Amino acid sequence: MWHTKWCILHGMHTYTPPTLTVDTVVFRLVDNQLEVLLIRRGREPFAGMWALPGGYCAAGETTEQAMSRVLAGKAGIITSRLEHVEQLYTFDTVARDPRGHAVSVTYMGLGRQIEPESSAATQEPAFFSVQDLPELAYDHEAIIRYAIDRLRSKLTYTNVIWALLPTMFTLTELQTAYEAILGRPLDKRNFRKKFHALDLLAATENMRKQGASRPARLYTFAHQKLESLDKSFD
Amino acid sequence: MWHTKWCILHGMHTYTPPTLTVDTVVFRLVDNQLEVLLIRRGREPFAGMWALPGGYCAAGETTEQAMSRVLAGKAGIITSRLEHVEQLYTFDTVARDPRGHAVSVTYMGLGRQIEPESSAATQEPAFFSVQDLPELAYDHEAIIRYAIDRLRSKLTYTNVIWALLPTMFTLTELQTAYEAILGRPLDKRNFRKKFHALDLLAATENMRKQGASRPARLYTFAHQKLESLDKSFD
DNA sequence: ACAAAAGTGTTAAGAATACACCCATGT
DNA sequence: ACATGGGTGTATTCTTAACACTTTTGT
Numbered sequence: 318m319w320h321t322k323w324c325i326l327h328g329m330h331t332y333t334p335p336t337l338t339v340d341t342v343v344f345r346l347v348d349n350q351l352e353v354l355l356i357r358r359g360r361e362p363f364a365g366m367w368a369l370p371g372g373y374c375a376a377g378e379t380t381e382q383a384m385s386r387v388l389a390g391k392a393g394i395i396t397s398r399l400e401h402v403e404q405l406y407t408f409d410t411v412a413r414d415p416r417g418h419a420v421s422v423t424y425m426g427l428g429r430q431i432e433p434e435s436s437a438a439t440q441e442p443a444f445f446s447v448q449d450l451p452e453l454a455y456d457h458e459a460i461i462r463y464a465i466d467r468l469r470s471k472l473t474y475t476n477v478i479w480a481l482l483p484t485m486f487t488l489t490e491l492q493t494a495y496e497a498i499l500g501r502p503l504d505k506r507n508f509r510k511k512f513h514a515l516d517l518l519a520a521t522e523n524m525r526k527q528g529a530s531r532p533a534r535l536y537t538f539a540h541q542k543l544e545s546l547d548k549s550f551d
Numbered sequence: 552m553w554h555t556k557w558c559i560l561h562g563m564h565t566y567t568p569p570t571l572t573v574d575t576v577v578f579r580l581v582d583n584q585l586e587v588l589l590i591r592r593g594r595e596p597f598a599g600m601w602a603l604p605g606g607y608c609a610a611g612e613t614t615e616q617a618m619s620r621v622l623a624g625k626a627g628i629i630t631s632r633l634e635h636v637e638q639l640y641t642f643d644t645v646a647r648d649p650r651g652h653a654v655s656v657t658y659m660g661l662g663r664q665i666e667p668e669s670s671a672a673t674q675e676p677a678f679f680s681v682q683d684l685p686e687l688a689y690d691h692e693a694i695i696r697y698a699i700d701r702l703r704s705k706l707t708y709t710n711v712i713w714a715l716l717p718t719m720f721t722l723t724e725l726q727t728a729y730e731a732i733l734g735r736p737l738d739k740r741n742f743r744k745k746f747h748a749l750d751l752l753a754a755t756e757n758m759r760k761q762g763a764s765r766p767a768r769l770y771t772f773a774h775q776k777l778e779s780l781d782k783s784f785d
Numbered sequence: 786a787c788a789a790a791a792g793t794g795t796t797a798a799g800a801a802t803a804c805a806c807c808c809a810t811g812t
Numbered sequence: 813a814c815a816t817g818g819g820t821g822t823a824t825t826c827t828t829a830a831c832a833c834t835t836t837t838g839t
Binding site: 337 | 566567568569570571607608610612613643651652654656
């Protein structure tokens with residue numbers, strides 16, 4: 318059944334790999350909304366539609382290098398500004414060019430208050446609330462859903478929220494960030510109790526005043542890095 | 552910095568993708584040992600060393616198709632005999648040929664009492680206990696460790712053990728399977744209590760007699776498929 | 786004084802853990 | 813009768829979930 322391909326593969330010089338692409342789901346958190354970075358496609362297929370920033374991975378280039386290059390070139394985002402990047406999944410998908418099949422390695426990137434830097438090369442990069450996505454090219458909506466699932470589950474067993482929040486934040490901001498991503502309300506007292514028990518936060522001397530209400534203490538993460546929690550969160 | 556590659560990528564006919572390979576970690580459970588399928592490499596690099604069954608993914612072929620083809624051809628394992636297959640991770644790794652870089656999509660396959668069928672094409676496929684692996688080619692030891700981690704965590708929130716056990720088994724066999732994979736002893740009464748509470752098993756009329764001891768009731772999984780548990784197991 | 790968000794404890798129910806003896810069978 | 817593995821229940825601790833009022837500030 319697969320004999321033909323098998324023979325082809327024995328002659329090394331006749332080996333033709335599939336097209337390999339990299340697509341990246343970059344999230345940020347603005348106004349208690351989880352937002353995803355999209356670009357508008359300039360060419361066929363799906364010309365004019367919104368899509369995840371992605372492109373070809375070339376020989377000699379790791380998929381992470383390709384991701385950085387594409388993100389900078391097409392979307393004006395410097396990878397080193399992202400607090401966290403991880404691989405999601407590898408999809409067998411439709412090719413970027415019309416001839417058939419491609420393999421796409423997908424990544425998720427998380428940043429705080431990142432903004433795309435427009436340049437000649439970028440393709441109208443913009444952030445959209447995940448609640449309100451435009452119609453997307455390829456299978457990119459499925460990839461974004463996959464990324465949201467991954468992010469949600471990571472919230473419960475890591476301090477990954479660290480990558481999305483400013484370095485100082487109030488406990489209410491922390492809670493509303495969780496609520497925005499999980500998509501459900503959390504009990505204020507239980508939330509604070511659990512977070513204090515996890516011993517991840519350090520209180521600062523600073524307070525945030527806003528409007529006519531009691532000032533809120535500002536906190537930071539004690540260890541400015543991603544870590545797994547001993548006990549899962551929610 | 553990346554300008555050269557960026558330009559190359561704009562001319563479609565000059566695009567050369569990296570080598571794309573697929574490597575598969577096939578597990579079975581024999582004599583309360585988790586075993587992994589390896590083949591002995593016939594050619595350089597790493598000639599003579601043990602390795603995961605893997606090979607090139609060709610244009611027009613999905614990674615799953617490549618996995619099935621390679622598993623059948625090099626290791627004599629028919630993918631449809633595996634109860635469960637899932638993608639693990641995609642590694643940027645050393646190439647199978649000496650020139651540099653390759654991208655390897657890895658899969659995990661689980662089967663019950665599977666045996667490699669040797670043929671002219673197969674490369675000495677054999678199962679090894681994960682406790683006692685030979686020295687392995689490439690980064691394959693790291694891939695196996697990754698697969699074991701994935702399998703361990705899936706034990707706690709799915710009925711994935713179903714894919715490794717015979718269709719009928721005693722509760723003691725079920726428990727020792729968990730213990731073999733998790734690598735630690737479990738309390739017999741608590742184990743049975745939790746498993747009964749999960750409502751996954753159906754008692755059969757059959758009993759297993761062995762030696763001079765009370766016969767044990769045989770159970771099956773009520774739904775012969777992989778499912779996620781409402782409450783995590785351990 | 787009031788509006789607005791910050792902050793704080795207790796109780797009840799459920800889940801996880803530790804633990805030891807009797808049962809059915811073959812020899 | 814004894815050796816072998818099969819099978820069962822309870823008490824304790826810990827975790828989770830539900831729930832409402834006081835405090836601090838600005839206007």
